[in-house]
Amino acid sequence: MEVNTTTTVPSGPPIVSTKNHTFIHHYHHLHSGKNYHGHAGHFPFKTILIIVTMVALIMLLFTIFMVVCLIRRQKSSSKNGIYKEDCESRVLHDTSSRHIASTILSFDSSPDVKGGCLYGGNLSRTPTTPKFKGVQVFTYRELEAATGGFNEANVIGNGGVNGLMYKGVLTDGTLAAIKLLHIEGKQAERGFKIEVDLLSQLRSPYLVELLGYCADQHHRLLIFEYMPNGTLQNHLHSTNDKTQPLDWWARMRIALDCARALEFLHEHAVSPVIHRDFKTYNVLLDQNFRAKVSDFGLAKMGSEKRNGQVSTRVLGTTGYLAPEYASTGKLTTKSDVYSYGVVLLELLTGRVPVDIKRPTGEHVLVSWALPRLTNREKVVEMVDPVLHGQYSKKALVQVAAIAAMCIQPEADYRPLMTDVVQSLIPLVRTQSLSSSLRFQKQIPIY
CATH class of the missing domain: 3.30.200.20 (Phosphorylase Kinase; domain 1)
Known part of the structure; x- marks a missing residue:
């Protein structure tokens, strides 16, 4: 059965309002045969061609952008020396x-x-x-x-x-x-x-x-x-006449540098680091006689707890070992503080930690020095003869007090390296200022 799809349009002119006249005019214009056939033949092809061209252009620009980024990244990696290779x-x-x-x-x-x-x-x-x-x-x-x-x-x-x-x-x-x-x-x-x-x-x-x-x-x-001035041990204890002796000012700067090195290891590293072999031989001097600590072959990671102990084999150098570590193998950051105190005594006295050539009672530096460090007259007698009296007596007494605290037999009585640093800073600063003033006085004024 066929269905008639033809719509019967009433004869006569359509009844429209003036307001819709424009719309109907455009309606007839769009449905006229000439315009309809023209758009049916050309509009889809042109649109597809434009879309394809734009997509291709976008992809080309994106590819160029990615290549430029890769080239820049490769150049940046080359400059920083980061190469991934087997x-x-x-x-x-x-x-x-x-x-x-x-x-x-x-x-x-x-x-x-x-x-x-x-x-x-x-x-x-x-x-x-x-x-x-x-x-x-x-x-x-x-x-x-x-x-x-x-x-x-x-x-x-x-x-x-x-x-x-x-x-x-x-x-x-x-x-x-x-x-x-x-x-x-x-x-x-x-x-x-x-x-x-x-x-x-x-x-x-x-x-x-x-x-x-x-x-x-x-x-x-x-x-x-490279550290051109070698070890601190060489400058303090060498018998070579060519070795330059250290004056009081240089010794105080070295003491502060070493204290800061141990403070960094104990307080500012991600985990506390115990050097375990701190001594004058492992303190190196640069061209300006500023000190840096070296040789970490025996270093040990310390406990995160305050004054926490680490059990380990007793390794190190005789004369620098803290008594509790030498006897029990219990290692703490305070063990380094003791070793630092021994080095401080060497800077003050010019003596080695153990010297069997010395008279009886003076073989071990710590045992001989500890009871004298709180007596001003005896402290003056302990000073390294190489200094020829060229030092500040006030600073000497204060440094002797610091050394006495560091070499206490009981680890709990020893200070933190942070406290040692804070105690030494004013002494070094004062010495630096007085040295500058003496230098200025020597400059003639015209």
Whole structure:
């Protein structure tokens, strides 16, 4: 059955109001045959062409934008020296492919050394500051060339029981102190890993900066910033006439620098760090005789609790060990305070911690000095003869009091390093001011 879809339109003119006349005029105009057929043939094709062109243009612009971003990121990474490359290839490649490491190695993970790299349980990268280039990984051949084949003429000191310290020049012209370790036993290997791990994390102007390390096959080397004036021990106790004696002002600055170094380790590190081998040999002096603490091979992470103890093997140097640590192996940050007190006594007296050549009763520096430190007349008699009386007696008495507190037999009676720093700052500041005034008086006025 067919359905008639034709609509019957009544004859005669349509009845419309004047208000709708315009609308009906446009209606007839749109439905006229000429206009209808024209739009049906061209409108869809032109629209599709325009849409496709715009989409293609947008995609092209987006692609260009992404390429520019990738190029900029690659340039930025190249400038910062951050390259992702396989760890083993760093040992096999030459200088041009060497990896500049700015990694933070987890201390608690006790990383193993394999194939020239340190593998820790928690490796992460941190942004480097402009002054800090990062801990660099060296090959043995590079360090061999830097020291002239580890020539004896470049030996600048004994690097401890495990090796020697050499003066060397790196490929970029940097003067460095290169410590060649003779790894024998697990303790020496552990000390190497601890030192790399800790100094990769710790940043302080009072700690010697670790420039790099080498773990190439069986070779173990540490590369430090070069300290031209050597060790504090050498300046206090050397019999070499060429060694420049330290005046009172230099000794006070060194005492403050060392106190700030230990304060940083105890109070400002993420977790407290106990040096465990603080002594004059591990205090190095720069060109201005400012002090920095070095050698963290025996360092230990301390307890987070106030005066918390850590049980460990007794390691360190005779004469510097706190009595409670030497007898029980109980280690705290106050153990470092005791060692600091011994160094302070050395600065005051010029004596070594243990000297069997001395008369009976004077063999051990602490035992001899402790009862004298509270007596002004005896303190003056204790002063290093090299100073020739050129010191402030008022400051001497105050420094003697600080030393007496630091070497107390009971750890609880020893001060925090923060307190020591605050006590020394006024003394050094006063000495600096008086030195400036004396200098000004010597300048003739025209």
